[in-house]
Amino acid sequence: MKETRDELVEIISRAEIEKRVRELARVINQEYRGQELILIGILKGAFMFMADLVRELTMPVKIDFVRLASYGSSMDSSGRITFSKDIELDIDGRHVLIVEDIVDTGYTLKYLKDVLSLKGPGSVKICCLIDKKERRKVDVAVDYVGFEVPRGFLVGYGLDYNEQYRNLPGVFHLNPSYEPKAYSPSER
Numbered sequence: 767m768k769e770t771r772d773e774l775v776e777i778i779s780r781a782e783i784e785k786r787v788r789e790l791a792r793v794i795n796q797e798y799r800g801q802e803l804i805l806i807g808i809l810k811g812a813f814m815f816m817a818d819l820v821r822e823l824t825m826p827v828k829i830d831f832v833r834l835a836s837y838g839s840s841m842d843s844s845g846r847i848t849f850s851k852d853i854e855l856d857i858d859g860r861h862v863l864i865v866e867d868i869v870d871t872g873y874t875l876k877y878l879k880d881v882l883s884l885k886g887p888g889s890v891k892i893c894c895l896i897d898k899k900e901r902r903k904v905d906v907a908v909d910y911v912g913f914e915v916p917r918g919f920l921v922g923y924g925l926d927y928n929e930q931y932r933n934l935p936g937v938f939h940l941n942p943s944y945e946p947k948a949y950s951p952s953e954r
């Protein structure tokens with residue numbers, strides 16, 4: 767097999783992310799002013815966004831994580847979700863904000879929202895750094911969106927490809943010339 771080097775093209779800089787995270791936090795701070803908020807981050811991708819977002823929040827905050835994955839080692843969503851870590855906090859009657867790195871088909875967030883709703887929270891909203899809206903397969907309301915990106919496979923700022931690149935401080939297009947199968951017009 768021919769060795770091809772990964773090609774990275776920056777699409778969102780560290781400074782742009784910092785600015786946008788502060789803007790999102792301002793809106794969330796207003797919306798939940800004076801109320802306790804439980805943030806639930808989706809591991810692993812959301813760890814960096816969660817860490818930055820939470821430092822900008824001014825209401826009383828608790829933090830928890832779930833571990834979910836819908837991607838194996840490929841760039842296309844499998845649609846099959848593995849749930850390997852549940853929350854540890856009691857969310858009964860509480861305001862919950864799911865924190866996610868990127869929403870693509872929507873399967874992951876729809877699944878998590880449904881699972882969390884069974885635990886009787888007062889409310890469940892979703893905050894996502896990147897929305898790949900054009901790729902949506904199931905309807906899921908994303909309440910706070912950092913950036914909309916139409917297509918492409920992205921890495922950095924928590925996002926990985928085969929567990930690589932999570933540490934990059936900005937968001938990059940990986941191999942912009944690569945066209946995942948799901949992008950073929952016949953499937954839209």
Ligand code: IMP
Pocket residue numbers: 808811836837843866867868869870871872873874875918919920921925926927
């Ligand atoms: P969905 O279930 O198809 O919405 O997929 C969401 C999950 O797939 C995210 O939590 C990411 O972990 C992963 N994912 C989707 N798009 C990308 C991407 O462009 N780069 C890296 N991971 C992605």
Ligand code: MG
Pocket residue numbers: 808809810811812866867868
């Ligand atoms: Mg993720």
